Amino acid sequence: MKILVTFKSVPDPYESAAPGGSPATAKSVINPFDEIAIEEALRIRERGEATEIVGLTIGPAAVEEQVRAAIAMGLDRAIRIDDSRALDPYAIARILRAVVAKEAPEVVLMGKQAVDDDSNQVGQMLAGLLGWPQATFISKIEFLQNQTRARCTRETDAGLEIIEIPFPAIVTTDLRLNEPRYVSLPGLMKARKKPIEVQSCDDLGLKVEPRTKVVATERPPKRSAGVRVETVEELVAKLKEEARVI
């Protein structure tokens, strides 16, 4: 059983939320949802239900710091697709499909979305491109029948949905699946000795062009202070006319 786990480098949400911090100056970290995916892969291997975990990321050489952090967590191997462009979800899904074709994993584990662009599309698109079943937003996963299927608990707006999917499959992880382990300093130092396999879209025989362009990035508007209302009627009127939510 081989698991491919994908991860993206994103600006540290903690730092960009700090006073004076901005996404442009913040250090990078592994996307928190992807970190949960890596952790789950490690736990599956620790239970003896997987034999190899291959990590995959797309980005320039600068993201190798996050690749090493992922290796330090416990990946067996790591691949970086060298590309510094701002790629849209479809372009990313196509690159992932090409790597899946080469690596032939039974399961692709990934975060449900990246916290920088919040697209939440790559897992679904990859499943569509491969024609594989998908379990998205999972908060629990159990392997069944000699690692040929999985029972997944999905967190949906309506409640918890439990589904079974046969492998090969795409699984995307939600926040409550697990709490990722921290990278230790000895782990980080050992990770430096493991090579990172670097490939390009050309190596994969792919021509990928971004189909969307980021025109500008702005901070959300500042929230103004609340107002105190005197009566229920006034509240209802404001919700109707000003907030337009009812």
Added chain:
Amino acid sequence: MDFSWSEQQRELLDAVSRFGREQLNYDVIENDRNAVFNHEAWKKCGEFGIQGLLVPPEYGGLGQDPLTTVAALERLGYACKDNGLLFSINAHMWTAVIPLVFNGTETQKRKYLPGLCNGSLIGGNAMSEPNSGSDAFALATTATRQGDKYLLNGSKIFCTNGPIADLLVVFANVDKSRGQDGITAFVVEKGTPGFDPSHKIEKMGVRTSPMAEVFFENCEVPAENLLGKEGGGAFLFTRSMTWERGCILASAVGSMQRLLEKCIRYANERKQGGHSIGKYQLVATKLVDMKLRVESARHMLYHYGWLAGHRKAVYLEAAMTKLYLADAWVKCAEDAIQIHGGYGYMTEYEVERELRDAIGAKLYSGTSEIQRNIIASLIGL
């Protein structure tokens, strides 16, 4: 002298920041109130690699140089708000780990260092006595050789980590007629007959770091637990004390930086008389001075770290670093309370604890007066 970090150093330091922020900041107020040591956090720090930063890899450490080590401890002090935990870690590193690294026999190193690095063992030392503090070498505890063991008799006070320690480096005199040349260091393990470290001492700050009064009554220590040479204790103590002075307040620099940022945030948010209080010059001046203090403290720390890593004599620099950082930390914490006004005095705001934690820095590892004496003697007075 180069304080720009290599890629490896930066990665290590970032990992420390994140680890401290995410793994160590729980129950800090309650543990301070109840004087409870966070054992779990200690173990995590060991597994993460803090206690072994300086220890050679063959004994389970990371083999980092002193500059990287103090910078890592600074990051830990910034990220982790439990100053007592960090104080315990410091006592462990400078008074138990360092003497073993430099003076331990091969057998002693193999026996103790891996556990001291990975968080499974806790160390400390027992030096101060009720009647010998600043006059440390006047200690009254005796060690009498009897065949293949020594009998220790006496008592020690202010023993950091005493109640939780698996081993202590204990200083005793083998021959009082030799004065300071009779002082000898021993590794005393928990559970040794005649060794009683159970008398906890209540204190003002770093309350999450346990401290004990320790008694030795015909305490039988095997001769193989002699650390260094018989009569070599004073030299060993001075060496570990120099490391301690230079490094023990590394985490305080991080704590100061955290306080500075907290105060700037508060000075911008808090409005009085139609302005944020940071716009008032009396508040702004405090913050500017705090910034200067943090920056100069950091430079002294890194300068010490660099010198220690390049095998330069650092006795003077260690004393200056200790003296300046202790004063700067106390002043930072005091100003932080003043800037927060009445709120700063309240436990919930986590500023008053910093002042209580900081004040001990003027007392341990040699009082500020002793540091001044050392500096005075080294500049020719």
